[in-house]
Amino acid sequence: MSYLDLPRIHFGGLFFTNPDTINNRISNYDPQVKLTNPDGSYLPRAGWNAVGVAQLWLAECSVLSVAGPAGTLVTDAAADPVIGAAVESPSPSTPKKTADGKGFQDIAKMVDLDPAQQGRSAVYGLRIYVTLAGGAGFSGLMSVPMLQELNGRMALQIGSWSAVGTWMGQITDVTWSGDLSSSPFLVQFQAACSQGIAVKLTVDLHQNSDASRLNPGNNFCYGRVHGALGPIGAGELAQVVPGRMIQVPPPPPAAHAMAGAELESVAPVPKIAPEKILGVTLDARFRKPALAGAELESAAAPPAPWNPAPAQVTSSKSGSLLHVDLGGSIWLKASQAANGVGVSDGTFVVDTGIAVGFQSSAGSFQALANGQVSFASQYQLLSSQNKQVNLIRSAGLVDIALVGNEASLISGRPLLVQVGGTTVLQEPADGALYATEPFYMRFEPGTTGAVQLMARSFGQPIVGQEPLTWQIVDSSGTPSTEIAISWEGPTDAAGLATLTVSTPGGDVTLPPLREPLDSQLYLVFFADPSGQPVGDGYGLGQDANASLTVLRFQSYAAPASPTWQADVGPILQAYARLYPGMKDKLDIGDETTVQSAAPYVYGRMALPVEDPAYMPVTRDLSPTKIQTILQWLKAYLPKS
Helix, strand or coil, X not given: CCXXXXXXXXXXXXXXXXXXXXXXXXXXXXXXCCCECCCCCECHHHCCCCCCCCEEEEEEEEEEEEECCCCCEECCCCCCCCCCCEEECCCCCCCCECCCCCCECCCEEEECCECCECCCCEXXXXXXXXXXXXXXXXXEECCCCECEEEEECCCCCECHHHEEEEEEEEECCCEEECXXXXXXXXXXXXXXXXXXXXXXXXXXXXXXXXXXXXXXXXCCCEEEEEEEEEECCCCCCCCCCCCEEECCCCCCCCCCCCEECCHHHCCCCCCCCCCCCCCCCHHHHCECCCCCCCCCCCCCCCCCCCCCEEEEEEEECCEEEXXXXXXXXXXXXXXXXXXXXXECCCCECCCCCEEEEEECCCCCEEEEEEEEECCCCCEEEECCCCECEEEECCCCEEEEEECCCHHHHHCCCCEEEEECCEEEEECCCCCEEEEXXXXXXXXXXXXXXXXXXXXXXXXXXXXXXXXXXXXXXXXXXXXXXXXXXXECCCCCCCCEEEEEEECCCCCCCCCHHHHHHCEEEEEXXXXXXXXXXXXXXXXXXXXXXXXXEEEEECCCCCCCCCCHHHHHHHHHHHHHHHCHHHHHCCCCCCHHHHHHCHHHHHXXXXXXXXXXXXXXXXXXXXXXXXXXXXXXXXXXXXXX
């Protein structure tokens, strides 16, 4: 089971996030690099939101539809009052009290791992609340999701507004409140989610053009979100669908892919500038020079292929269903205003005439009997000052009833999606799906961690899988032995295995550009037994995402009695410079201010790294340096 399984809730609306962009450039960490003009205004190198504070929340979201055990889509509140129920998270306009009622939940934070890895932005502390008009409902804290399937979805490319990405996670500790009996669906949903709720968020149209500030209907820092909530199954990974993936087969494997950790056998990897290996910023990755003209409609046939679509087959006494998530796959209609701001009503370039089928024994496309898909009647306009946009009532998910021997046929044949006779998505010929999580890790020297692997073929576990192959490179693209990986396979009956990642003790030689960060970044590219890349990015370069990214801190000898001048001040002053948006709340670069706020700062820095209130928000300070600051702060805490 997963978010694709039934019963399932679909919601939609907006999300808001305002990341700080100064730290998008590694060179900005050098204290000698100027960030402002003499008048205090920020230079272009500070990015499009120099005073952002990395908050993220849901806005104006509601339940758009639900799908019961038979896959029938319900969109009418008269059929069940869960339709239209509010879907919220802690935000300035929707504060949420803590369990003890004495305070308020902190707003979630969106954080990049490193300036050279911005394709895996993680969300810390996102609490989701689904509430009926009478107050009953459920809520819970989502596990930390890391961005995946980051792709473009329109012909225009003007920053992150033209991108789509997904966050997947789980709510394992669900709080059910009030009388749910007015909603038969919620009663059913609660019973199905005894192990928790799987969450999928698809986000797009995030407006980061400076010209959109206070722009009614297309406001700065707002984007669109569609969500799907389904029951968790035993042993599932939080960020991996235990099913299938319909996609165009990836390009041939790189010639330098190797077995195990035999790095000496690897052909040299072309050097890539440190700020280019994964793109300087998400904005740069999806930005081209502004185009002339205000009407640049992209309503022509979309480029093939579409973005990948997760799929899953479930069976019950009433029959078998194929679940396909096209929510992030189909391209959007879009235009560009004269000032360069992207404009989209959120509708698909292709919203009808979509056929889901499989590859016949003769190699041709064979449509499923119920495989005709249309979203043309599913648009629901959200008329908001923040964003005027259409939502998709099913969040782009479809549930196809399989008839006759279709369930048997597709159990061993590739799934395909066609539009007008053209294949836009195609499952690999062997039906293989290999996936790993987490997508990134942080280490101090001499520490270890585990990566989980899932191996599937046409949705079924691959048991006894032999080791994957992998390549490790540092942030400049140079093969590296500065982290190590060992295979703990073979895969078990559920198709799961473990890889152990470790960082040898001692320090490494940092490139001059990374010395102010006091860390090195490593990219791990896994390949499956056929040599195909594992994950949602292929090869090296500006458009790639590694299967795993490791941030390795340098060692740090914590002083027994730290001082502000020698130890704490230089660390906090660097953060004050890089994250000026914090200054309105607390000037952490000023010794007197920090001393007077010692209990507050200590409380935040002593929190678990997963907590949204953790400081520093970026989580790019080594644990040992955190402990040094905490040790210094203790002298200014109230005496008990």
